[in-house]
Amino acid sequence: MSNVLTRLTGEKIDIANLSIEDLNRTHYEEEVAYANEILKAQPFSQRRLLLAREGYKFITEIMKEVAAKTGKKLHLGSRKIYSEIIIKVLNEYRQTDLQSNRKVIQFFEAGIGTGSILKELALLDNINVSGCDIIIDFASSLPDNVKVYEGAVYEVLSTLPDSSIDIFYWNDVFEHIAVDEINPLLEMIYSKMSHNGIIITITPNWHLRPTDITAKFHPQGTEAKGFHFKEYTYNEVTDLLENNGFKVISSPYIYNLFAKKYILNFNKMALLNHKIKRIIEPVAAILPFFLKRYLILGFAFSTSIAKKY
Incomplete structure (x- = not known):
């Protein structure tokens, strides 16, 4: 055919x-x-x-x-470990936000891919799930209680009421936003999130560049040339979040290679981990690639969790 x-x-x-x-x-x-x-x-x-x-x-x-x-299945950024991180964030939100115990949590995913995250979360109680993608060809058989918008993130968010999102999640989307649009987009996301709302950001770390189609034709260390308009360091991502009003509250650490789990908490150790990451990340630049990859992936330098206060 x-x-x-x-x-x-x-x-x-x-x-x-x-x-x-x-x-x-x-x-x-x-x-x-x-x-x-x-x-x-x-x-x-x-x-x-x-x-x-x-x-x-x-x-x-x-x-x-x-x-x-x-014969390979398309994952499009969806992994079991990511849904586990989301569940932990949802539990944290319910425990720390007094109002959350009396309302349905509003969850929004930018870049839904196959829609697998939304499908899984739609099975939970007291949560409304929605999301968007530039095209939704990969998303199929979504439950009736999942609302999906086709369009760019900024385009879709502009139609939503302010303070209407409690948990905002995007995985492998940040790097697809043109650099001249990232700050205005973060400002809009901030305005659309409720008080105490949490944003979960997962994006390929610059030290492992390139991670788009460029990697098939150029050596490690080459800047991405395709739809990854910019691949960021952990420090750059968290600076952008905090410069646009968010406060980083946690980041996963110590990846268990056998259980395939990250440790994620929201106490003082979480903030200490965040600060340590910011200090040691520059060391990755001088490491051999196999050590660099172990450091960046093993300590989840691609993931940050921030809050709107």
Whole structure:
């Protein structure tokens, strides 16, 4: 069966006839081409939004074709360990916010991918779950009590009431936001969150760059060239959060390689862990890659949890 796509240049190609190697090459070339055009457009402009939608739709079809030919399942950032972190944050929110015991928690995920996180949370009591993605082709068979919006994060959030989100979660989204849009977006997220609302941010750490399609064609240490407009250090992410009104309250640490679990708490040790991370992260730059990877992944430098007070 043919699967004809139109490249940014206007060239039509049937990706059903491409090898895995050619699919990856096409993925890389189109993602870089679209990324460059997106960055040329004005922040939050209609042109930038349309380019993003076109680009992600093209890449989505490539990913589906690769998955079909390799038999590999698409995870799109969804892992059991992430849902465990969310559950711990939900429990913390209920325990510390006096009002939370008398209301339904409003949970919002930016970048829902396959929708697996929303499906899991929708089974819990006293929680409303919703989310968005630039395209929702991967999300299917979602329960009726899950509300999904198709659109860019800023576009969707602008339609929601202020102080309407208690828990905001985004995984592998932060790095997809153009640098000239990240501060205004964080300001908007802050305004949409309730008092004591918690934001969970998971994003690839810069020290392990590149983590987008660039990695298939360039060596470790190369800056991402595709839809990862910027890959951040832990210090950069937490600075951005705090500069936009949030206060970092925790970050997972000590990854158990056997049980595949992070330790996560919200006491003084959590804040100490956060401060230690900020101090030792620069050391990663001088470590051999295998040690660097163990440090960054083992101590969850990609994850931060912050609160609106």
